[in-house]
Amino acid sequence: MDFLNGITLISNYILIPGLTYGSQLALGALGITIVYSVLRFSNFAHGEFMSFGAMTSILLCWLFLSLEINLNPLPTAIIVLPFAIIITIFYCILVDKIIFKFYRRQNSKSVINLIVSIGVMFFTGGLIRFIIGPGDKNFFDGERFILKAKTFKNYTGLSEGLALKTTQGITIVLSIILVVLLFWFLNKTKTGKSMRAYSDNKELALLSGINPEKVVLITWIITGTLACVAGTLYGLDKSYKPFTYLHLVLPIFSAAIVGGVGNPVGAIIGGFVIAFSELIVTFAYKKIFFYFLPNYLVPDGLLQILSTDYKIAISFIILVLVLLIRPTGIYKGKII
Amino acid sequence: MKKILISLILSIFLIFPAFAKNVKIGIILGFTGPIESLAPVMAKSAELAIEEVNNSGNFMHGKIEGVRADSTCVDAAAAQAAAERLITSDKVSAIMGADCSGVTTAVLKNVAMPNGIVMISPSATSPALSTEPDNGLFFRTAPSDARQGEVIADLLIEKGFKSAALSHTNNDYGKGLAASIQKNFISRGGKITVTAAHEDGKADYSAEVAALAQAGGDILIVAGYLDQGGKGIIQTSLDNGAFDKFFLPDGMIGDSLPKAIGPDLNGSIGSVPGTDSPGAAKYSELAKKAGFESGPYGPESYDSAALIMLAMEKSKSTVSNTFKKSVMDVANAPGEKIYPGELGKALKLIKAGKDIDYVGATALELVGSGESSGSFAEILIDNEKTNKVSYR
Numbered sequence: 001m002d003f004l005n006g007i008t009l010i011s012n013y014i015l016i017p018g019l020t021y022g023s024q025l026a027l028g029a030l031g032i033t034i035v036y037s038v039l040r041f042s043n044f045a046h047g048e049f050m051s052f053g054a055m056t057s058i059l060l061c062w063l064f065l066s067l068e069i070n071l072n073p074l075p076t077a078i079i080v081l082p083f084a085i086i087i088t089i090f091y092c093i094l095v096d097k098i099i100f101k102f103y104r105r106q107n108s109k110s111v112i113n114l115i116v117s118i119g120v121m122f123f124t125g126g127l128i129r130f131i132i133g134p135g136d137k138n139f140f141d142g143e144r145f146i147l148k149a150k151t152f153k154n155y156t157g158l159s160e161g162l163a164l165k166t167t168q169g170i171t172i173v174l175s176i177i178l179v180v181l182l183f184w185f186l187n188k189t190k191t192g193k194s195m196r197a198y199s200d201n202k203e204l205a206l207l208s209g210i211n212p213e214k215v216v217l218i219t220w221i222i223t224g225t226l227a228c229v230a231g232t233l234y235g236l237d238k239s240y241k242p243f244t245y246l247h248l249v250l251p252i253f254s255a256a257i258v259g260g261v262g263n264p265v266g267a268i269i270g271g272f273v274i275a276f277s278e279l280i281v282t283f284a285y286k287k288i289f290f291y292f293l294p295n296y297l298v299p300d301g302l303l304q305i306l307s308t309d310y311k312i313a314i315s316f317i318i319l320v321l322v323l324l325i326r327p328t329g330i331y332k333g334k335i336i
Numbered sequence: 337m338k339k340i341l342i343s344l345i346l347s348i349f350l351i352f353p354a355f356a357k358n359v360k361i362g363i364i365l366g367f368t369g370p371i372e373s374l375a376p377v378m379a380k381s382a383e384l385a386i387e388e389v390n391n392s393g394n395f396m397h398g399k400i401e402g403v404r405a406d407s408t409c410v411d412a413a414a415a416q417a418a419a420e421r422l423i424t425s426d427k428v429s430a431i432m433g434a435d436c437s438g439v440t441t442a443v444l445k446n447v448a449m450p451n452g453i454v455m456i457s458p459s460a461t462s463p464a465l466s467t468e469p470d471n472g473l474f475f476r477t478a479p480s481d482a483r484q485g486e487v488i489a490d491l492l493i494e495k496g497f498k499s500a501a502l503s504h505t506n507n508d509y510g511k512g513l514a515a516s517i518q519k520n521f522i523s524r525g526g527k528i529t530v531t532a533a534h535e536d537g538k539a540d541y542s543a544e545v546a547a548l549a550q551a552g553g554d555i556l557i558v559a560g561y562l563d564q565g566g567k568g569i570i571q572t573s574l575d576n577g578a579f580d581k582f583f584l585p586d587g588m589i590g591d592s593l594p595k596a597i598g599p600d601l602n603g604s605i606g607s608v609p610g611t612d613s614p615g616a617a618k619y620s621e622l623a624k625k626a627g628f629e630s631g632p633y634g635p636e637s638y639d640s641a642a643l644i645m646l647a648m649e650k651s652k653s654t655v656s657n658t659f660k661k662s663v664m665d666v667a668n669a670p671g672e673k674i675y676p677g678e679l680g681k682a683l684k685l686i687k688a689g690k691d692i693d694y695v696g697a698t699a700l701e702l703v704g705s706g707e708s709s710g711s712f713a714e715i716l717i718d719n720e721k722t723n724k725v726s727y728r
Contacts, residue, residue, distance in 0.1 A: 012576060013546040021540070136563070138596070149577020161577035238539035239568070247538075282543045284530075284550035302530060302551055308543045309506070309533060 001158070006291035008160040012149070014283060018276045020168040020237060023175035026271030027230035028248065029255035030182065030264055031223045037199040037262035038219045039100070041113030044249060046227060048124035051245035052091055053228025054235035055132050056084040058139045065141070073143035075166065077236050084232060089224030095120055096220050104216070121249075128242050137240040140167065167237040178229055179268060182222065186264065191218055199262070247312065251278070254315040258322045260329030269330055274315055282308045358401045359654050361386065361644055362422035364433035364443070365637075366409030370505075370536055370561040371435060373592050377631035378458060379404055381619075382432045382641035384626050385679060389645050392680025394687065397654050400645060407434040409561075410507065410536070412442035419447040429654040430454040430644045432637065437462030438508040444474050454656040454663070456643055458636035461586065462512040466705060472660050477636040477643070477700055478609055479710025481509070485516025487607050487712045487728060488557070488585060489524050495605065497554045499527040500583070503544065503569050504559035506533040513559045513585055529553040536564040541572045549578035557583040562593040574600045581605075584715065589632050594720045601717050608632055610713030611699040612727045619676040619697035635676075635697030636708075642679055643667055646694060649686045667702040669693045 028050060035043040060080035070076045099120060103113055146169050149161025186192040191214075198205040198215045206212060231245065238244070255274045259266025285303040306314070322329060363382050365375040383402045389395050403426045405418035415434055422428045431453055434440040440460035448455045449471055456475045457465075463482040468474070492500060502518060504510035510533065518528050530551035534544045548556060548569075556579040560566030566588050573579040574597070584593070584606030594601050610616065619638055620630045643663055648654050650662040666682075671691030674682040682692050694700060701709045713724040 013542075013549065017542045017546075021542075144575075149575075153577070163575055163577050165575055234539070241537070241539055243537070244539040279543060279546070282547065284547040287550045287552070302547065304547055304550075307532070308547055309535065311543050 002291045004156075005158050005160045006288055008152075008156075008158055008162050009287055009291065012160065012162045014276070014279050016162075016164060016168055018272070018279050020171045021279075022272035022275035023171050024230055024234045024237070024271075025251055025255045025275050026268040027175055027178065027226050027233070028252035029259065029267035029271050030179070031226040031230065032252060032256045033259075033262055033264055033267040034219060034226075035223055036256070038195060038215060039104075039113070041110040041117065042253070043223075044114065044117045045095075045120040045124055046223070047245045047249035047252065048121045048128065049088065049092060049224070049227035050231030050234065050248065051128050051242055052124055052231070053084055053088040053224075054231035054240050054245075055128050055242075056087045056228070057081060057232040058132065058137055058235070058240060060084055061139045061141075070141065072141075073166070075140055075142045075170070075236060077139060077232055078170065081229065081232060085225050085228045088228035089221050092220040092224040092227070093217065095124075096216065121246075125242065125246065132242070134242055137235075139240060140236055142166065165237070167233070171233045171237055174229060174233060178226070182226075182264065185222075195219065250312065251275075251315040254319040254322075258318060258329055260331035263329070263331045266329050266331035273330075274318060277318060278311050278314050281305050281314055282311050358399045359395075359397045359648070360401045360403050360426055360428040361641065362405060362419070362426065362428035362431040362433065363402050363641075364405040364407045364415065364419055364422065364431055365435045366439075367404070367406045369407075369409035369411070370564040371409050371587070373563055373590055374459075374632055375435065377623075377628060377634045378435070378637040380626065380628050381623065381630075381634040381637040382458075384622060385638045385641040385645070385676075387626075388622075388677070388679045389642075389683065392683060394680050394683035395645065396649055396652065396683075396687070402432075402641070403428055405433075407436070407439045407443070409436040409439060412439050415439035415443050416446050419443045423447065423451045423453055428453070429648070430456070430656055430659075432456055432458070432640045432644060435459045435633075436507075436509055437465060437512065441465060441468060441508065444468065444470060448473055452657050454644065454647075454660050456640040456663070458640045459586075459633040460509075462508045463516060464508065464512055466707060470705070472706075473656060475640075475643070475663055475702065475706035477639045477696075477698060477708050478633065479708045479712075481513040482516050483710040484513060484585060484607060484609075484712065485518075485520045487710075488517050488583065489520035489526065490728070491605065491607060491714060492521060492555065492557075492583065493524050493526060497526070497581075497583075499529055499553045500555045500557050501529050501548045501551050501553035501579070502531045502557045502559065503534050503548055504531070505561060505565055505587075506535050509587065510559050517557060517559065517585075527553075534560065534565045534569055536561060538565065538568065541565065541568040542576070545569060545572040545576055545578050548573070549576065553579075555579070555581045555583055557585070558588055559585050560587060562588045562590045567593060567596060570597060570601070584717075586632065589715055589722055591722055594717050594722060599720060602720065604717045606715035606717070606722070607712045608715055608724075609636065609698065609708070609710060610724060610727065611635075611697075611711040612713075613695065613699035613711075615675045615695050615697045615699060622677055638676060639694070639696040639698055639700050642676075642696060643694060643700075645679070646674075646682055646686065646692070649683050664702050664706060666692055667694050667700055 147164040149163040152162045255270035259270025407415040437460045461481045504514035582604040586608045589608040623630045646666040647659045647662040651659040671693040703709045
């Protein structure tokens, strides 16, 4: 019984939140990795693109709800997602046509592109606050839980509860679908292959007749899709507040770099590494020891390695460690 | 060109004295930020008192005007800039505010004291403000959290809670209140399993709640803000099944919280400064007549503004350093008791040379260095509403 309680405890506080947060980070890191491998710069505006996607979803949600279209018990955000994706893609392409294209024509160094992307980040952030305001927006509707902690306790008779929120379920399922689609596209389709060729060796790809503008267009379509889905899922699961997405850029970049920049598999692994280390390092292990150890061995303290205040620092620490020890990341990526 | 410029500048100086000279009172509250849902009612309450005095026509210094400014509740630099503007450009004679303890301390230290302006805060409750040097310029109509800590500890013990986890917002208000609750709860035989700070304005509080849940406890005390981290902590705790009962100190009381969380919050308890004296009812009536519902710290705001005006009348001066000496005089016994809606009468009594004892909306009694002795209302969340069930 104690053993089962311990397992439930870990699932409830580490496994499920970690999987959810990890999927959200992985989707974000994928977006950054793809822009990096094809367009060859670190896109700091990605966090705000996610925020833009989430904002579009919220606005469309309000529109749909006012027309009384919903998907009970699933949240309305699911129906509006395709439309939000299209708008976000449109925004990404617009930004590229107006701003990034200019620097691409000039053959600018990647660091200049990076600075430009920071400018885009601030502009997009301002635009979002201008449209939707800086406040907290909750756009979740429908059934809140797949499995309630109380129901689980009553059903199993365990003293620990296990909760699975609808948003967590949706996040994990949607992420899997999106990742499978992405890998199928990159590895099996002709356009995907041409993108990889362009990323591997630009000159050679151009010589063999690959249209660079088309590759760039596809890249932004993929980035916009990933950003919109990741942003909407994050906002749906937590709550939407524009400036939290600025803070999200750091763990996402850590995830991309830890996994190996430019490597899609690495981005996914990196996302989960960051998410789980944030949770594992700041978790208090008192109760777990209580369940797994005989009573006389259980210590009095909380057994917390770091206070939760330091959660954001963990991404930094991992980033520094990876850059020092294995600058290419877990999977061999490019060196920034 | 030069001549035009000079004459323009001169004409500005000529225009200025032409304005009628009103007495101005600054109303500096967090219209944006973590308590933005409370600030409008607080400001309206202060303006209600000002309007009442203006309508009575008994104020010896003429008309009074309230000037609003944004304290943001959390950004000390912004609050100081706003207060500085009130004093130097709007030329206010006194300040009703600020609201949150951190910005209030900053404004007092860096703006009000150097300029010699009286500040009466309706809602700064940090115990540290009791001992902050203030040249006799600072008063508050809200009780210190040292007192709220005692009340909360009493309430918890009475309701049979033996152990509690404590999460507080990481600022002066949260730390002060948490320390006071912890001290009093332990001295009454309770056990605090963990005290952990949370940052406001984050999207995700699952790590914070996970740590709190491991420590356990019969109830979770959330000394935060209802529009910010406090809400996040409660929502996440309920989602994870970590806690199902919460204690909500004053910063968490407001109808937006039960509305946001839903029926799961029913049964949670809280405390907020309040009283069942006839003054409170009279104030609610006045507020209703003026077209708004009374809210947390509304009565205190009304009293703060009223105190300023009564003290000005009593000392026959609008200069802060003169009328600061009269604030305690008008607030405390002896004298005729003054309730909300009787400000005109109070001014008349002062003019006739009689003593008054301002009771106001909160049964006000200033003690120590000029802070409310404090009566508290016990809150029960029921039916997705905050209900006051008893007073102490």
